[in-house]
Amino acid sequence: MKTSLxxxxxxxxxxxxxxxxxxAAAFTFAASWKDAHLAQDKQLRQTAYLIxxxxxxxxxxxxxxxxAGIGREERIxxxxxxxxxxxGPAARDEQPRISRHLPDGIQTIGIGNESxxxxxxxxxxxxxxxxxxxxxxxxAVAVRSALRSLLPFALLAPVLVLLVGLLTRKLFRPMxxxxxxxxxxxxxxxxxxxxxxxxxxxxxxxxEINRLLMRVERVVDGQRRFVADxxxxxxxxxxxxxxxxxRLAAAQMPxxxxxxxxxxxxxxxxxxxxxxxxxxxxxxxxxxGEASSQVSLQQAIRLVIEDxxxxxxxxxxxxxxxxxxxxxxxxxxxDLLMLVKxxxxxxxxxxxxxxxxxxxVLAANxxxxxxxxxxxxxxxxxERDRVFDAFYRVPGxxxxxxxxxxxxxxxxxxxxxxxTVTLADRQGQQGLRVAVxxxx
Numbered sequence: 150m151k152t153s154l155x156x157x158x159x160x161x162x163x164x165x166x167x168x169x170x171x172x173a174a175a176f177t178f179a180a181s182w183k184d185a186h187l188a189q190d191k192q193l194r195q196t197a198y199l200i201x202x203x204x205x206x207x208x209x210x211x212x213x214x215x216x217a218g219i220g221r222e223e224r225i226x227x228x229x230x231x232x233x234x235x236x237g238p239a240a241r242d243e244q245p246r247i248s249r250h251l252p253d254g255i256q257t258i259g260i261g262n263e264s265x266x267x268x269x270x271x272x273x274x275x276x277x278x279x280x281x282x283x284x285x286x287x288x289a290v291a292v293r294s295a296l297r298s299l300l301p302f303a304l305l306a307p308v309l310v311l312l313v314g315l316l317t318r319k320l321f322r323p324m325x326x327x328x329x330x331x332x333x334x335x336x337x338x339x340x341x342x343x344x345x346x347x348x349x350x351x352x353x354x355x356x357e358i359n360r361l362l363m364r365v366e367r368v369v370d371g372q373r374r375f376v377a378d379x380x381x382x383x384x385x386x387x388x389x390x391x392x393x394x395x396r397l398a399a400a401q402m403p404x405x406x407x408x409x410x411x412x413x414x415x416x417x418x419x420x421x422x423x424x425x426x427x428x429x430x431x432x433x434x435x436x437x438g439e440a441s442s443q444v445s446l447q448q449a450i451r452l453v454i455e456d457x458x459x460x461x462x463x464x465x466x467x468x469x470x471x472x473x474x475x476x477x478x479x480x481x482x483x484d485l486l487m488l489v490k491x492x493x494x495x496x497x498x499x500x501x502x503x504x505x506x507x508x509x510v511l512a513a514n515x516x517x518x519x520x521x522x523x524x525x526x527x528x529x530x531x532e533r534d535r536v537f538d539a540f541y542r543v544p545g546x547x548x549x550x551x552x553x554x555x556x557x558x559x560x561x562x563x564x565x566x567x568x569t570v571t572l573a574d575r576q577g578q579q580g581l582r583v584a585v586x587x588x589x
Contacts, residue, residue, distance in 0.1 A: 157348070161316040169309045173301035180297040184290070230269070230277040247279045257284060323347050327355075335564050339366040377431035380424045387424065391417050426554040429487050430539065433561040443477035444485050446510045446519055453489045454508070461497050467505040468497065476512035478587040480566040488562040489519065491555040492583055496523035499581075517587045524580040533572045559585070 230249040245260040251269045258265055267281040323346045331342065339362050344355045394414050402410065450470060461468035478485070489508075496506040504524040511518040528536055528543055535541050537560040540553040556570075563570045563585055573582045 157320055158317065161320065162313055165309060165312045165316060169305045169312070173305050176301040177298045180300075181294060184294055184297070226281045228279040228281070230279055245281065247281060249277070251279065253277075320348075324351060338564075339369065373431045376427055380427040380431070383424055384421070387417060387421050391421065423554065426491075426558060429491075430554055430558050430561060433484060433487060433558055433565060442479075444480055444482050445475060445477050446485075446512075446517070447475040449482070449485045449489050450508050450510070450519075452486060453493050456490065457493055457497060460494070461506065464497060464500070465502045465504075466497050466500055467503075468493070469507060471507045471509040472511075474510045474512045476510060476517040476587075478517055478566070478568075480562075480568075480587070484562045484565060488559050488585065489521075491558050492519075492521040492585070495555045496521050496525065496581070496583075499523065499525035501525065519585045519587075521583045522575050522580060524575070524578065527574055527579060527581045528572055536572070537570075559583075 226245060226247075228247045230247065230251070245263070245265060247258075247260070247265075247267065251258070251267065253269045253271055255266070255268045258267055264284040265281045266284050266287060267279055269277060269279045271277045327342065327347065341359045341362060342355050344352055344359075347355060391414075394410065394417060398407070398410050398414065447470075454468060454470065458468060493506065493508060500506055500523045506524075507520075507522045509520045509522075511520060532543050536543060536556050538553075539557040542553040560570055562568075566587065568585050568587045571584050571586070573584070574580070575582045
């Protein structure tokens with residue numbers, strides 16, 4: 150029950166309502182207590198004053214002088230109703246004049262423009278007494294008491310709304326946290342959602358989402374295995390075709406046939422490269438555990454440059470390393486080689502003859518970065534998100550013979566290593582700057 154959202158919400162809101170109601174009741178009780186005692190004190194003052202005015206014969210006990218703390222409209226008026234008239238002789242010039250014909254009991258009467266509440270009583274000796282008070286005073290006291298009863302609720306209602314909002318926000322905080330974590334996930338992250346700390350009502354929903362993620366992961370893994378198996382199976386026939394083409398190229402043939410044979414050989418080479426990249430992409434997209442060791446960036450860069458230097462020399466590209474900074478990052482060695490090789494290979498292939506490709510490690514402060522800059526045509530800003538899609542190529546760059554998988558492999562390896570890849574224009578001259586940032 151303690152982890153049930155319904156239970157916790159009900160208890161929290163009930164506690165808030167009871168607390169606010171208790172505060173309002175305490176305030177109302179205190180205010181009513183004070184008003185009641187104040188009214189009783191005024192009655193005591195007037196009663197003492199009236200008794201002090203009683204004489205040997207019945208006389209009017211109307212208050213001609215002001216009583217301390219009591220206004221004229223709050224006064225209690227006493228009249229002795231005689232048979233000779235409406236009141237005693239001394240009271241004929243006083244207000245209010247109460248008719249002697251009033252029946253006994255409590256009643257409301259009108260005297261002039263005023264309304265009075267009157268109690269008439271007949272004594273055993275025949276003497277009749279009328280005690281009266283203006284109804285406006287009584288109504289004012291009742292209204293004041295009612296308003297004081299409503300005032301605490303009017304003041305505490307917004308507090309209750311705010312308190313309920315804060316409690317609800319606090320109770321739903323684990324779900325908001327889970328939503329933020331899910332929104333910040335990478336697109337290829339199909340790991341299970343963490344249900345710890347979530348209410349019981351949400352647990353079945355999260356469990357079904359986890360089962361769905363497991364099914365999606367199985368489907369994606371099947372597709373990756375299919376791509377890897379297909380690429381692997383195609384390597385053998387392509388290798389055989391390449392050998393046959395090489396042997397055929399050594400034979401005597403007309404110039405036109407040799408020209409077409411050269412085109413066939415280049416096509417086979419591009420196909421083999423694409424198959425190798427498909428295998429690399431499938432491998433890089435496979436989820437792996439944490440890297441077991443730290444790998445030197447400069448060492449990986451040197452190995453890549455040694456491997457691609459013949460291609461750069463063939464195209465007349467000035468390929469080199471800028472700076473002496475080095476750093477170690479947590480990544481599988483083969484993944485790092487694959488990442489750097491694809492970046493440098495793309496830079497060489499898309500740089501014009503006689504161009505320049507620089508590789509640099511930035512490790513002075515904060516995260517470690519591997520930066521590859523070239524003097525090629527660059528990538529338009531509106532295309533920089535799409536170039537990471539497999540087989541997508543920037544329009545106008547088809548003559549370079551690439552497969553459109555290089556940057557897709559780079560993004561997959563970077564995601565696997567919790568790194569980020571950013572594309573920007575090269576500062577100071579035409580070209581592309583690719584930076585891969587590793588978190589230490």
